[in-house]
Amino acid sequence: MSRPPSTDGVLRPPGNRHALRLLAAPVLAFALVAASFVVPKVTADPFLLSFVPTIVVSLLATLHVWLLLRVNLLSFASPAFMAVGGYTLALAATHLTTNAVALLALCFLVPAALALPLGALLLRLRGTYFALVTFVLAQVVVLIVVIADKPLGGTSGISGIPPATLGAETLGAGGPLLRFSAIVGLAGVAVAGVVTLRWRRHFAAIDENEPLAASLGLRPWAYKTASFVTAAGVAGLAGLVLVNQLGNAHPDSFSPFSAVNHVAAAVLGGVSILGPVIGAVVLSWLVHAFASQAEYSQLLLGATLILVVLYAKGGITGTVQRGFGLLVAGRAGAKSAPESTAETDARRAENLDAARDGDGATTLDAPDPSAEPILVVTELSRRFGGVAAVDGVSFSLRAGEVLGVIGPNGAGKTTLINMVSGHFPPSGGRVELDGGSLTGAPAHTMSRHGIARSYQQTSVFASVSVRENLARAKAFSPRWIDEAELAELLAATGLAGRLDDRAGDLPYGLQKLLGLLLPIATRPRVLLLDEPAAGLERAERVRIDELVDWVVRRGCAVLLVEHDMDLVRRICPRVIVMDTGKPLAEGVPADVFTDPRVITAYLGVADSDELADEDNTLAVATLEDNHG
Structure with a gap:
């Protein structure tokens, strides 16, 4: 059986609008790794040598929050999975191996494996309920650590943890610590980037309009689970870097309230994958700059967040992207207005009137x-x-x-x-x-x-173009129309000339017709x-x-x-x-x-028999007047 013609030509947007955005975070993360090799050669300042690991811990914890925000979930569980990763390092390095590659794999996989059964329970919740339960989870994990005195050290924690090693090199201080921390950070960014880019449309659709995405064939729970498991593993890497830097694992290092800073960094950085990097750098700078006066750093961070929420929704990266988009649109010049469909619609109405039966019966x-x-x-x-x-x-x-x-x-x-x-x-x-x-x-x-x-x-998916709305529907559904049929439907809905228009900017009628086109396609x-x-x-x-x-x-x-x-x-x-x-x-x-019972239901009158007997046209008109 021959396959129907592809609709990729219609649904592929002109140019690669995402190329710069996709490269930005890996380039910046790679620059962080490069800096970790250069900094130890030019300075022995303890502040600079400790700043890179601090940024990496903040970055990985922020990535945990960011990954779940992509599927419209607010998580305060970053300290919980950091603790799992940190104590995994402590136990593995003490009893099994100090090999850096093995520790990196363990500290990602153990929290990720734990997140699978937890996700089966927690992902049934949404909104405030999910956020509250994840905060409780962070507290429960700390309590478990405190209670488990024998294997986990209880309130004293585990001290004297040998640092990670790679061959004969010890990665616990100075330049080796910087390089190891930066490489772990790059690994976390890479994992988060691969997951979000692979399912970019799916995550964006869940975040914007989950019921519509599900009705088009997307399985929200599966993608939320993928995000939750990945986020748990990335937070586990943050615990790895933190414990490897400190040389001990202590319950106080994983305070549930530290999640507030991670959420703040994610919101501040914004929607792009570059956002967690920027948010983590800003947060780490604030903590170090006001180390002796922590209340001032929290005050400044709070004021900044208020400004971002009020005036820069989408965070720093979202604001920059919107500004860049406006600049590009301005240089491109005013877009020619699409051809008016008023005359076409009028002709359609006239043809319909002419085609109707005399009594207005079904056609x-x-x-x-x-x-x-x-x-x-x-x-x-x-x-x-x-x-x-x-x-x-x-x-x-x-x-x-x-x-x-x-x-x-x-x-x-x-x-x-x-x-x-x-x-x-x-x-x-x-x-x-x-x-x-x-x-x-x-x-x-x-x-x-x-x-x-x-x-x-x-x-509809109001934040993206008509073309992207159709591309998402095609990505979610196992069935799709061919290119000729899509062209017919675009003409029938009046959307043929509006493919690159933002769906939320369309007139109400065209938005409604786009909402019909998506399931039909x-x-x-x-x-x-x-x-x-x-x-x-x-x-x-x-x-x-x-x-x-x-x-x-x-x-x-x-x-x-x-x-x-x-x-x-x-x-x-x-x-x-x-x-x-x-x-x-x-x-x-x-x-x-003309059924008396129907007229009674609409009008709430008892003498509907008399009304129905008078005239069929009157009965229909009565229904029309009282049904809208």
């Missing part, structure tokens, strides 16, 4: 009723405490079928989509695709099986649309018809939740009405819209 044919359904939902329910948001909803969808779901606000329509798409586990019932159960499967699993969704509000078998026309102008709503027609012609089943009764009437041969979480009526739109 899409119903699928073959003898065909087997691909999606079967049975008695699906979801309870929040004692409230049933969805209660006993059942339906099936065949390939190429469009099923509309309508109902008053709060009827449970979006909750239904959230369950079928894997964003909420159901409290009861079943979701089956091709006869196999997907009940309770997470969003990324649903997506990889072919169930895609859109969102009621605009949901993954070539789904079932497409769940949650109010796709909400907030769109009438001319823009016409594009929804074209997109639905496009996927239906390719055999995709569509579940449409919508407030626009005109759109529902046009494209849905079958409609389900929900009220208070339960199915109320089902049938063709003309019958459903």
